[in-house]
Amino acid sequence: MAGNPRNGRPYRRLCDQQRAMQYPCWICGTDIDYSLTGPEASKHPLAFTLDHLLPVSKRPDLLLDPANARSAHRRCNSRRGNRMTVKTAGASRRW
Template sequence: MTTLNHNYRQGRSGRPLARAKARLKREGSNVCWLCGRSIDVSLPSTSPMSWTLDHAIPLSVRPDLALDPSNHREAHRRCNSTRGNRTDVTWPKQANSRNW
């Protein structure tokens, strides 16, 4: 196993990431960086609108940034999943804007 794969795996799970998630959830703004709407942290993790930690630069692109706090963002589970590993997202999108 290479070091790169090891870092990638450790970035997705493990105690250091769990601590980073807990801290961001506790001290963050609880606003989704992708849609600009607030996140209800009391929702169960299975809810599409629940809180998740997102990586601004996806782990598939830069696995070495997995534990870097400057790469961590708060997002709804749905927004995070929809974004995938794209990096062309600008923050924040207007929560109630219309396309004219």
């Protein structure tokens, strides 16, 4: 049985490449605090996480595809879950 592919070297390399680009959060558009690393970043809501445009739960074949990788805040990534769409900040519902 294979382990979690997100614990492997290829996934960490993809995270490092995405982190090095220092992009803002693709979901809310605000800056990510890239200075947060290690244990403090694992719970901080404004820390960097690697998000996937097409969720891994629906497209596991794209886990390591750089074209599917996006920078996001931990909070935004968690809030989005595995939905295929993104609700942008400031968007309102029209009834």
